[in-house]
Amino acid sequence: MKAAKIMGKNFKIGVIMILFLAIIVFAGPLIAPYDPNDVNMSIRLQGVTSAHIMGTDQLGRDLFSRLVYATGTSVKISLVVVIVSMVIGFVFGSTAAFLGGAVDEFLMRIIDVFMAFPTKIFTIAIAGILGASAFNITLALIITSWAVYARMVRGCVLTAKEMPFIDAATALGANRFYTIIKHVLPSVFQPLSTFAFQRIAHTMMAIVGLSFIGLGVQPPTPELGAMISESKNFMSTAPHLFIFPGLLISYVVFSFNILDDSLRDYWDPRIKSELAL
Numbered sequence: 001m002k003a004a005k006i007m008g009k010n011f012k013i014g015v016i017m018i019l020f021l022a023i024i025v026f027a028g029p030l031i032a033p034y035d036p037n038d039v040n041m042s043i044r045l046q047g048v049t050s051a052h053i054m055g056t057d058q059l060g061r062d063l064f065s066r067l068v069y070a071t072g073t074s075v076k077i078s079l080v081v082v083i084v085s086m087v088i089g090f091v092f093g094s095t096a097a098f099l100g101g102a103v104d105e106f107l108m109r110i111i112d113v114f115m116a117f118p119t120k121i122f123t124i125a126i127a128g129i130l131g132a133s134a135f136n137i138t139l140a141l142i143i144t145s146w147a148v149y150a151r152m153v154r155g156c157v158l159t160a161k162e163m164p165f166i167d168a169a170t171a172l173g174a175n176r177f178y179t180i181i182k183h184v185l186p187s188v189f190q191p192l193s194t195f196a197f198q199r200i201a202h203t204m205m206a207i208v209g210l211s212f213i214g215l216g217v218q219p220p221t222p223e224l225g226a227m228i229s230e231s232k233n234f235m236s237t238a239p240h241l242f243i244f245p246g247l248l249i250s251y252v253v254f255s256f257n258i259l260d261d262s263l264r265d266y267w268d269p270r271i272k273s274e275l276a277l
Contacts (some may be wrong), residue, residue: 014259050211070222089149
């Protein structure tokens with residue numbers, strides 16, 4: 001029962017943190033007190049003040065405003081990458097598992113090709129070939145991410161097809177389509193939703209890393225990795241330029257990770273048995 005209570009507490013904390021993050025992402029223009037690209041060289045590298053609660057950067061732009069917009073940029077790209085990759089992976093993985101035979105063999109060889117390359121190197125190569133931009137980094141991450149979802153979905157569907165309740169549904173006269181929609185696909189939702197939350201944090205770090213080395217979102221668009229990269233030359237004179245973006249990245253990753261952990265605990269049969277007690 002103690003583990004169940006801890007799981008519930010972690011879930012509530014994760015939801016609150018995600019809700020706060022959603023407000024920042026989707027209500028950014030209402031929260032930011034200044035235009036994130038408004039240059040004012042007379043107040044460049046200013047520390048924390050009442051007018052600029054997180055100081056200003058090397059061009060006199062309000063750091064808080066840029067962080068609000070940068071968070072929206074990074075999180076929105078992460079969500080697009082995860083959702084599109086999940087949909088593509090679901091289609092490929094479920095098709096391979098349901099049809100089997102030569103179709104399964106053909107689709108799995110395609111998936112193996114995409115998974116044969118180290119993900120980070122493959123992503124950097126694609127982003128480098130396509131060019132540095134928000135769209136290209138999104139496309140590069142989708143290309144290198146969908147195969148992981150496909151393999152996981154295929155495994156979940158194959159496992160679900162062998163469950164006794166599938167045989168029972170078939171024996172009761174349920175047709176193939178009904179069995180798939182009613183019984184097989186819902187069983188895939190649990191691991192897929194947990195994995196998706198985990199991948200949001202992973203994708204977020206990939207976006208930050210690519211932007212840090214100049215292959216992601218380009219200036220003057222605010223982005224967390226690019227902002228940290230710009231702060232390298234001012235680490236001793238203006239440490240707030242990398243401290244605040246770093247803390248925000250940690251907050252975003254921790255938010256999704258804690259929610260992912262709580263969901264994984266919830267779907268765990270041992271935890272669910274404790275909840276039942």
